[in-house]
Amino acid sequence: MTKFFVPLCLLALCPWAxxxxxxxEPMPEGSRDxxxxxxxxxxxxxxxxxxxxxxxxxxxxxSWSNGLFxxxxxxxxHLSNPETQSWPRWNYGPLLNLRAPRNANGSAWFLDDPRTxxxxxxxxxxxxRAVGARPHAVRTGDAARAQDNALDDEALGxxxxxxxxxxxxxxxxxxxxxxLRWSPQWQxxxxxxxxxxxxxxxxxxxxxxxxxxxxxxxxxxxxxxIGLTFANAAAMRSDFGVDADEALTSGNAEYTRGGGWxxxxxxxxxxxxxxxxxxxxxxxxxxxxxxxxxxxPLVEQSVSTRISTxxxxxx
Amino acid sequence: xxPLTRILHLLTALAVAVPGCANAxxxxxxxxxxxxxxxxxxxxxxQAKHLIQQRLQVQPLQVTAMQExxxxxxxxxxxxxxxxxxxxxxxxxxLLKSAFDDNAVLQLNRGAEAFAFRVRIAxxxxxxxxxxxxxxxxxxxxxxxxxxxxxxxxxxGQQCVGVSFAFARHSSPTLSLRTDAGTRAWPLxxxxxxxGEPDRVHPTATLRWDxxxxxxxxxxxxxxxxxxxxIE
Numbered sequence: 001m002t003k004f005f006v007p008l009c010l011l012a013l014c015p016w017a018x019x020x021x022x023x024x025e026p027m028p029e030g031s032r033d034x035x036x037x038x039x040x041x042x043x044x045x046x047x048x049x050x051x052x053x054x055x056x057x058x059x060x061x062x063s064w065s066n067g068l069f070x071x072x073x074x075x076x077x078h079l080s081n082p083e084t085q086s087w088p089r090w091n092y093g094p095l096l097n098l099r100a101p102r103n104a105n106g107s108a109w110f111l112d113d114p115r116t117x118x119x120x121x122x123x124x125x126x127x128x129r130a131v132g133a134r135p136h137a138v139r140t141g142d143a144a145r146a147q148d149n150a151l152d153d154e155a156l157g158x159x160x161x162x163x164x165x166x167x168x169x170x171x172x173x174x175x176x177x178x179x180l181r182w183s184p185q186w187q188x189x190x191x192x193x194x195x196x197x198x199x200x201x202x203x204x205x206x207x208x209x210x211x212x213x214x215x216x217x218x219x220x221x222x223x224x225x226i227g228l229t230f231a232n233a234a235a236m237r238s239d240f241g242v243d244a245d246e247a248l249t250s251g252n253a254e255y256t257r258g259g260g261w262x263x264x265x266x267x268x269x270x271x272x273x274x275x276x277x278x279x280x281x282x283x284x285x286x287x288x289x290x291x292x293x294x295x296x297p298l299v300e301q302s303v304s305t306r307i308s309t310x311x312x313x314x315x
Numbered sequence: 316x317x318p319l320t321r322i323l324h325l326l327t328a329l330a331v332a333v334p335g336c337a338n339a340x341x342x343x344x345x346x347x348x349x350x351x352x353x354x355x356x357x358x359x360x361x362q363a364k365h366l367i368q369q370r371l372q373v374q375p376l377q378v379t380a381m382q383e384x385x386x387x388x389x390x391x392x393x394x395x396x397x398x399x400x401x402x403x404x405x406x407x408x409x410l411l412k413s414a415f416d417d418n419a420v421l422q423l424n425r426g427a428e429a430f431a432f433r434v435r436i437a438x439x440x441x442x443x444x445x446x447x448x449x450x451x452x453x454x455x456x457x458x459x460x461x462x463x464x465x466x467x468x469x470x471x472g473q474q475c476v477g478v479s480f481a482f483a484r485h486s487s488p489t490l491s492l493r494t495d496a497g498t499r500a501w502p503l504x505x506x507x508x509x510x511g512e513p514d515r516v517h518p519t520a521t522l523r524w525d526x527x528x529x530x531x532x533x534x535x536x537x538x539x540x541x542x543x544x545x546i547e
Binding site for chain 2: 025026027028029030031033083084086087182183184185186218273275276277314315
């Protein structure tokens with residue numbers, strides 16, 4: 001007996017680090033399979049923040065018969081044709097990934113702060129906008145500035161440690177993936193991505209063990225993964241470092257340590273096919289910052305938890 | 316309102332909103348795109364498969380499941396196909412690009428609690444009704460080899476121990492084994508379509524390799540519904 005096997009691990013367009021590349025799926029020549037959806041997520045303001053927020057979370061997942069795919073914020077191309085291989089099978093190819101920008105309000109695709117939204121009083125919106133750009137004056141000892149700070153903090157509700165930090169723009173990373181599947185259920189996914197930032201060439205590597213339970217019950221599937229992320233000094237400094245100038249403007253202690261093990265993370269994703277056209281995709285993700293990342297002054301909490309759920313249409 | 320309360324509210328809202336998008340009926344269905352991907356793997360495998368076949372079975376989950384008037388259709392915006400079911404509720408699902416692009420659905424006119432879709436790999440029946448034992452052994456190995464490719468974890472350490480012939484209910488086939496020593500009748504007993512399954516309503520004949528038979532030909536008067544590889 002052959003079980004139905006559709007290793008569907010849909011990916012949200014999440015503003016945090018990229019997930020593993022999807023499995024190659026056979027389909028008729030010239031066809032495509034696409035999922036588009038919108039949902040909500042409850043997640044930290046930025047990597048390491050203790051404050052949580054609700055965000056709208058688009059979900060994008062598309063694959064083409066020639067091996068091209070878009071999964072969340074990544075785009076890649078399967079160069080291998082694993083269907084004709086015997087086990088274990090290799091899936092590999094080039095990969096591009098977009099990383100969300102980060103400013104004083106946190107990290108998101110659209111730097112939408114609910115407190116600067118049109119629903120907030122105009123004076124407060126003004127104040128919050130100004131706070132993002134203004135140096136934090138904790139160290140100046142200036143009484144007027146200190147009072148300003150107090151007002152800023154009041155406006156923001158909770159003082160963000162990203163205030164006074166240089167914003168990070170959208171980053172395009174390039175690299176490759178190589179996934180080793182030793183059965184339809186189990187695979188070891190590896191990705192290596194790089195981009196240039198102001199500290200040099202930033203490298204991030206991920207290693208994930210993925211288990212897919214395709215037929216939990218009729219129309220329900222589960223996708224579970226656990227993995228590690230490694231980053232070199234340039235990658236670590238841009239996400240978790242505080243340089244001398246930023247230390248002055250943000251009030252955070254200077255932090256310029258090297259690279260290494262960045263985090264350990266785990267995800268459970270549950271897909272419920274409501275009909276051939278509609279899927280409800282929900283996920284729970286937990287990551288724990290490690291090593292140099294965990295000790296960063298920007299990290300308020302070493303464990304981050306995100307939940308999300310989205311209604312997705314299959315096109 | 317704590318985050319947990321909010322999550323609960325959200326889930327409640329979804330539970331209310333979601334059935335609106337779900338299929339209005341509780342009929343058993345399978346997305347054609349998912350079915351296509353599962354079925355096409357058989358064709359893509361490079362290993363030998365000339366003695367075996369893959370079919371989709373609509374398997375009754377209850378003994379009392381009504382099989383009369385059972386209809387399987389492939390339906391989409393530009394797709395409308397009736398898939399005929401044989402006496403053992405098997406059908407050959409065509410692999411069509413148009414239905415894949417259409418995001419069509421395999422739909423049964425019965426509930427999912429009564430029937431489930433199963434992909435079955437079995438030995439192909441021969442039109443002349445003559446099965447040389449050597450060829451049956453080879454066919455069993457082809458089924459096992461295919462299963463190992465499609466789902467290695469489920470077939471770890473298994474091997475072919477024989478074959479089983481299952482015939483239509485209430486039919487009376489006769490089987491005989493022809494060897495150099497002569498021809499003798501082969502016994503039939505009530506059994507399941509596939510070895511190891513619980514129903515006992517089909518006339519079945521089993522042949523195990525450990526019975527010591529190596530040469531000869533099995534002859535049947537009727538075409539079997541299923542010639543299953545016996546894998547343990």
